[in-house]
Amino acid sequence: MSGPLGAAAQLQAFEQHLRVEKGRSVHTVRAYLGDLDALDVFLADRGVRSSAEVRLPDLRAWLGSIGAAGASRSTVSRRAAAAKTFFRWAQQTGRITADPSLRLAAPGKEKHLPGVLRAPQAGELLDLAAVAADDDDPVHLRNRAMLELLYASGMRVGELTGLDVDDVDLEAGTARLLGKGDKERVVPFGTPATEALTLWLAGGRPRLATAESGAALFLGRRGRRVDQRQVRSTLQALLAHLPDTPQMGPHGLRHSAATHLLEGGADLRTVQELLGHASLATTQIYTHVSVDRLRAAYQQAHPRA
Known part of the structure; x- marks a missing residue:
C-alpha cells in the first residue's frame, strides 16, 4: 500500500507496533491492515494525499459508507478501532501532528446473549x-x-x-x-x-x-x-x-x-x-x-x- 496513509514501510512499522507493543493476535493484525487498506482507497478517492491531511469528516464519511453498504455494527466498530489505533500511533511517533480520529465515534457492538447450558x-x-x-x-x-x-x-x-x-x-x-x-x-x-x-x-x-x-x-x-x-x-x-x-x-x-x-x-x-x-x-x-x-x-x- 502506498497511498494517503503512507508507504509500505510505514504500514510495516505499524504492523510491528500491533504485534509486539500491543500484543494483538495474528487475526486482529490482519483485520486491521485490511481495514486500513480499504480506508486508504477511500481517502485517495476523496483527494486526500497524506495522513496529515486526513480530517474527522473524512473518517466519518468512511464509516458511513461502510454502514450504508450493509456492514454489521461490529464490523463498523472494528474498522473505527483500526483507524483510531493507527492515527494514535502515527501521532505518538511524530508522523502526524494531530490525531483526526480523537472524536470519531462508532456504533456500539451488538450484544448477542450467548447460548448457555442450564x-x-x-x-x-x-x-x-x-x-x-x-x-x-x-x-x-x-x-x-x-x-x-x-x-x-x-x-x-x-x-x-x-x-x-x-x-x-x-x-x-x-x-x-x-x-x-x-x-x-x-x-x-x-x-x-x-x-x-x-x-x-x-x-x-x-x-x-x-x-x-x-x-x-x-x-x-x-x-x-x-x-x-x-x-x-x-x-x-x-x-x-x-x-x-x-x-x-x-x-x-x-x-x-x-x-x-x-x-x-x-x-x-x-x-x-x-x-x-x-x-x-x-x-x-x-x-x-x-x-x-x-x-x-x-x-x-x-x-x-
Missing part, C-alpha cells in the same frame, strides 16, 4: 462424558478431562489446547493459562476436574504419548497436541445425545460457567478475573443472561407477573 444440563453433559470414559479408551479419558476443565475454569478453548502438563497443579487445583495479549493468569478448578485429570494423566496420556508429544497436556490419537477442532467435535458429539440442549462450541461452556457463577452469587470482578477479560463491560453480558432467566422464572411463578 446447570443441570451441564451436569448431564459431564456425567455422559464420565460414562463414556468408563470403557478406559484413552481418548474418552481425555475428552472427560477436557470438558471438566473447560467448564470448571471458564477458560478459552485456545487456552485449553495450549496447556502443558506442568501448567496444571493437581494438588492446588489450579491451571496456569496464557491468554489474549500473552497475559498469564491462574484459574482454579474443583474436585471433578481434578479426578478427571488424574485419570487422564495416569491412565490415558501415557498410552498416547510419542516422541512428538512434547509437554502438551492433551493429545490426539497420534500423540500430537490436541487442536480446537477436536475439542469442538468432542463437545458436539456428546451434546447430540442430550435432548433440548443448545448447539454450541467449546466457548459455550465458557459462557455457561460464567453464567452459573453469577447465578451462584459470584461478583462480576471475580468472574472478570477468572475469564481473563480486560474490561468489566465484556463480563457484564452474563448479567443479562442471568436477568433473562430471573425474568422468565418470575413471569412463570408470580401471580401478578
Whole structure:
C-alpha cells in the first residue's frame, strides 16, 4: 500500500507496533491492515494525499459508507478501532501532528446473549462424558478431562489446547493459562476436574504419548497436541445425545460457567478475573443472561407477573 496513509514501510512499522507493543493476535493484525487498506482507497478517492491531511469528516464519511453498504455494527466498530489505533500511533511517533480520529465515534457492538447450558444440563453433559470414559479408551479419558476443565475454569478453548502438563497443579487445583495479549493468569478448578485429570494423566496420556508429544497436556490419537477442532467435535458429539440442549462450541461452556457463577452469587470482578477479560463491560453480558432467566422464572411463578 502506498497511498494517503503512507508507504509500505510505514504500514510495516505499524504492523510491528500491533504485534509486539500491543500484543494483538495474528487475526486482529490482519483485520486491521485490511481495514486500513480499504480506508486508504477511500481517502485517495476523496483527494486526500497524506495522513496529515486526513480530517474527522473524512473518517466519518468512511464509516458511513461502510454502514450504508450493509456492514454489521461490529464490523463498523472494528474498522473505527483500526483507524483510531493507527492515527494514535502515527501521532505518538511524530508522523502526524494531530490525531483526526480523537472524536470519531462508532456504533456500539451488538450484544448477542450467548447460548448457555442450564446447570443441570451441564451436569448431564459431564456425567455422559464420565460414562463414556468408563470403557478406559484413552481418548474418552481425555475428552472427560477436557470438558471438566473447560467448564470448571471458564477458560478459552485456545487456552485449553495450549496447556502443558506442568501448567496444571493437581494438588492446588489450579491451571496456569496464557491468554489474549500473552497475559498469564491462574484459574482454579474443583474436585471433578481434578479426578478427571488424574485419570487422564495416569491412565490415558501415557498410552498416547510419542516422541512428538512434547509437554502438551492433551493429545490426539497420534500423540500430537490436541487442536480446537477436536475439542469442538468432542463437545458436539456428546451434546447430540442430550435432548433440548443448545448447539454450541467449546466457548459455550465458557459462557455457561460464567453464567452459573453469577447465578451462584459470584461478583462480576471475580468472574472478570477468572475469564481473563480486560474490561468489566465484556463480563457484564452474563448479567443479562442471568436477568433473562430471573425474568422468565418470575413471569412463570408470580401471580401478578
